[in-house]
Amino acid sequence: MIQHAARVRVRYAETDAMGVVYYANYFVWFEVGRCELLRARGHAYRALESDGVMLPVIDARCEYRAPARYDDDLRIATVGTLLSPVRVEFRYSVTRAGDGATLASGRTLHAAVDRSGRPRRLPEAIQEVFE
Amino acid sequence: MIQHAARVRVRYAETDAMGVVYYANYFVWFEVGRCELLRARGHAYRALESDGVMLPVIDARCEYRAPARYDDDLRIATVGTLLSPVRVEFRYSVTRAGDGATLASGRTLHAAVDRSGRPRRLPEAIQEVFE
Amino acid sequence: MIQHAARVRVRYAETDAMGVVYYANYFVWFEVGRCELLRARGHAYRALESDGVMLPVIDARCEYRAPARYDDDLRIATVGTLLSPVRVEFRYSVTRAGDGATLASGRTLHAAVDRSGRPRRLPEAIQEVFE
Amino acid sequence: MIQHAARVRVRYAETDAMGVVYYANYFVWFEVGRCELLRARGHAYRALESDGVMLPVIDARCEYRAPARYDDDLRIATVGTLLSPVRVEFRYSVTRAGDGATLASGRTLHAAVDRSGRPRRLPEAIQEVFE
Numbered sequence: 323m324i325q326h327a328a329r330v331r332v333r334y335a336e337t338d339a340m341g342v343v344y345y346a347n348y349f350v351w352f353e354v355g356r357c358e359l360l361r362a363r364g365h366a367y368r369a370l371e372s373d374g375v376m377l378p379v380i381d382a383r384c385e386y387r388a389p390a391r392y393d394d395d396l397r398i399a400t401v402g403t404l405l406s407p408v409r410v411e412f413r414y415s416v417t418r419a420g421d422g423a424t425l426a427s428g429r430t431l432h433a434a435v436d437r438s439g440r441p442r443r444l445p446e447a448i449q450e451v452f453e
Numbered sequence: 454m455i456q457h458a459a460r461v462r463v464r465y466a467e468t469d470a471m472g473v474v475y476y477a478n479y480f481v482w483f484e485v486g487r488c489e490l491l492r493a494r495g496h497a498y499r500a501l502e503s504d505g506v507m508l509p510v511i512d513a514r515c516e517y518r519a520p521a522r523y524d525d526d527l528r529i530a531t532v533g534t535l536l537s538p539v540r541v542e543f544r545y546s547v548t549r550a551g552d553g554a555t556l557a558s559g560r561t562l563h564a565a566v567d568r569s570g571r572p573r574r575l576p577e578a579i580q581e582v583f584e
Numbered sequence: 585m586i587q588h589a590a591r592v593r594v595r596y597a598e599t600d601a602m603g604v605v606y607y608a609n610y611f612v613w614f615e616v617g618r619c620e621l622l623r624a625r626g627h628a629y630r631a632l633e634s635d636g637v638m639l640p641v642i643d644a645r646c647e648y649r650a651p652a653r654y655d656d657d658l659r660i661a662t663v664g665t666l667l668s669p670v671r672v673e674f675r676y677s678v679t680r681a682g683d684g685a686t687l688a689s690g691r692t693l694h695a696a697v698d699r700s701g702r703p704r705r706l707p708e709a710i711q712e713v714f715e
Numbered sequence: 716m717i718q719h720a721a722r723v724r725v726r727y728a729e730t731d732a733m734g735v736v737y738y739a740n741y742f743v744w745f746e747v748g749r750c751e752l753l754r755a756r757g758h759a760y761r762a763l764e765s766d767g768v769m770l771p772v773i774d775a776r777c778e779y780r781a782p783a784r785y786d787d788d789l790r791i792a793t794v795g796t797l798l799s800p801v802r803v804e805f806r807y808s809v810t811r812a813g814d815g816a817t818l819a820s821g822r823t824l825h826a827a828v829d830r831s832g833r834p835r836r837l838p839e840a841i842q843e844v845f846e
Contacts (some may be wrong), residue, residue, distance in 0.1 A: 334750070334760075335606050335743045339599035339654050345510040345561075346480035346597060350728045353477075357727070357786070367727075368786040379476040383514040389570075392601050393750070393761040430476075439520075465619070465629075466612045466737050470730035470785050477728060481597040488596070488655070498596075499655040523732050524619070524630040607772040607823075608746075611739035641738040645776040651832075692738075701782075 324452055325401045328358035329419065332394045342389035348416060348426050349382055355400035356412045356430070363451045375444060377410060377432040384414075384428035395419040404452035407443040408434045455583055456532045459489035460550065463525045473520035479547060479557050480513055486531035487543045487561070494582045506575060508541060508563040515545075515559035526550040535583035538574040539565045586714055587663045590620035591681065594656045604651035610678060610688050611644055617662035618674045618692070625713045637706060639672060639694040646690035657681040666714035669705040670696045717845055718794045721751035722812065725787045735782035741809060741819050742775055748793035749805045749823070756844045768837060770803060770825040777821035788812040797845035800836040801827045 330351050338344040357367050370377070390396060399415045409431065416426040436442040461482050469475040488498045501508070521527060530546045540562065547557040567573040592613050600606040619629045632639070652658060661677045671693065678688040698704040723744050731737040750760045763770070783789060792808045802824065809819040829835040 331747075333743060334600055334602075334746050335608060337601035338596055339601070339603045340507060340509065340596075341601045341603075342509075344597050345513055346477045346484075349477035349480065350726060353727055354724075366786060376471060378471065378473075378520070379517060381514075381516050382476055383512075385512050386510060389509070392764075393759060462616075464612060465615055465731055465733075466739060468732035469727055470732070470734045471727075472732045472734075475728050481595060484596050485593075497655060502654075524628060602769060602771065604771075607775055608739045608742035611742065615739075638733060640733065640735075640782070641779060643776075643778050644738055645774075647774050648772060651771070 323401060323403050324359065324363060325399065326359035326362045328355050328398045328400065330354055330396050330398060332390055332392050332396065334392055337392050342391055345384070345386060348384050348386070348428060351396065351398050351416065352412070352414045352428055352430055355398035355414050356402065359400045359402055359412070360451070365448060365451055370448065373445065374437055375442065375448070376435050376437065378435060379430050380433050381431035382428070384426055386426045388423055388425050390416070390418070390425050396425070402452055404444070404449055407449060408441050410434065410444070410452070454532060454534050455490060455494060456530065457490035457493045459486050459529045459531065461485055461527050461529060463521055463523050463527065465523055468523050473522055476515070476517060479515050479517070479559060482527065482529050482547065483513075483543070483545045483559055483561055486529035486545050487533065490531045490533055490543070491582070496579060496582055501579065504576065505568055506573065506579070507566050507568065509566060510561050511564050512562040513559070515557055517557045519554055519556050521547070521549070521556050527556070533583055535575070535580055538580060539572050541565065541575070541583070585663060585665050586621065586625055587661065588621035588624045590617050590660045590662065592616055592658050592660060594652055594654050594658065596654055599654050604653055607646070607648060610646050610648070610690060613658065613660050613678065614674070614676045614690055614692055617660035617676050618664065621662045621664055621674070622713070627710060627713055632710065635707065636699055637704065637710070638697050638699065640697060641692050642695050643693040644690070646688055648688045650685055650687050652678070652680070652687050658687070664714055666706070666711055669711060670703050672696065672706070672714070716794060716796050717752065717756055718792065719752035719755045721748050721791045721793065723747055723789050723791060725783055725785050725789065727785055730785050735784055738777070738779060741777050741779070741821060744789070744791050744809065745775075745805070745807045745821055745823055748791035748807050749795065752793045752795055752805070753844070758841055758844055763841065766838065767830055768835065768841070769828050769830065771828060772823050773826050774824040775821070777819055779819045781816055781818050783809070783811070783818050789818070795845055797837070797842055800842060801834050803827065803837070803845070
């Protein structure tokens with residue numbers, strides 16, 4: 323299990339007519355969270371892809387507690403767990419940096435596949451990242 | 454319980470560098486699905502908002518089975534259920550119109566609130582829509 | 585010069601905290617406009633790409649006259665012009681179907697390139713589409 | 716005339732099936748550029764809106780020279796000019812931080828309006844920001 327916290331500033335593009343962030347955009351921030359986590363552990367996702375390993379999402383969930391608003395400075399705390407050599411899970415907690423309020427929490431499940439979409443075991447070096 | 458099927462054509466904007474649709478965009482199609490369901494039952498979501506009723510998402514989930522690709526013609530089958538006067542659930546199934554393949558399924562849970570975000574009972578006329 | 589009109593319904597995802605559609609999303613509708621234009625002329629952009637011809641945007645512009653709002657039913661009128669065997673221009677006009685109000689107009693310029701990004705002449709069959 | 720440079724890391728969500736960033740997303744980065752410029756000068760756009768001043772885009776343009784890719788670290792150099800008490804222009808240059816390559820340049824024109832969309836002069840304090 324590994325963890326890391328990324329920061330995102332809410333863009334106007336991410337808000338909607340309700341005056342708050344549109345719900346699908348939290349999943350984009352989850353992407354930022356897990357990529358920064360891997361980068362912090364020395365394995366940028368871009369490098370993984372160059373090596374022929376892709377991690378498409380096969381399950382995604384988000385629970386919304388309080389709305390994020392334009393210009394909010396957010397903290398995306400991410401925890402990664404290797405479930406098997408071909409399954410990785412990330413859990414996320416989105417908090418507002420200013421007051422520490424928890425806005426949302428979520429989870430994504432990923433399959434390790436090769437360029438043609440077939441399951442492939444994560445390289446040992448990547449598996450060790452999660453220890 | 455009510456149901457309806459909407460159609461969406463995959464936009465290039467919705468794809469990503471893996472050559473398939475980016476996972477967060479399924480939640481945008483879920484929005485299309487539930488709005489078209491309400492419209493088909495005579496209650497456009499826009500009219501609900503004009504009447505001071507909002508239905509923000511408080512929980513969202515999607516399971517991905519097979520990737521959607523650019524230009525795919527998709528069917529978003531949506532089922533709506535009134536869980537209580539202040540809770541509505543929608544369930545979705547995304548299939549490719551061409552071959553009927555199921556690409557994803559999901560669920561969103563919504564709270565009925567007023568303009569200031571406080572819980573408010575759905576108007577009777579809307580509750581009856583779900584019968 | 586060829587022309588066609590596509591229809592789009594404004595999604596909640598496309599609006600922003602100002603209560604209207606976020607300006608970048610008009611460029612997504614322009615994509616819908618030009619793709620439907622090509623499809624109507626018998627040449628889906630997907631097929632072009634399968635044949636190894638890509639049409640990346642090299643210049644894009646939009647002038648905004650009046651805001652589009654959630655659930656608006658819009659008409660994207662698109663005109664395509666072959667400027668040279670390696671340059672295509674599309675011009676767009678976005679009107680609200682209900683009252684015919686012009687909301688925005690724009691233009692995109694495209695280079696014809698092969699899969700590795702090198703300029704390549706459009707196939708004759710595609711060039712003829714623009715006549 | 717004022718200037719500032721913001722940084723953005725390309726998200727997977729921003730790429731498309733061509734393997735590069737989808738063209739509309741540059742306009743989202745332009746938003747980041749101009750907001751960070753105003754913040755650096757002591758006037759967050761959020762505060763402007765709280766004071767009842769909105770700056771909707773009335774014209775937007777982008778020229779694309781070379782593609783941005785997933786995970787690229789980009790520099791959005793932004794220059795702001797007060798054209799009149801009710802018109803502001805921003806110009807942008809997007810470069811890749813690694814090699815300094817210019818990827819795109821653009822321009823947005825903004826009208827100063829009040830909450831109901833009527834033209835209103837920018838407050839003196841904001842006008843002075845552009846000097």
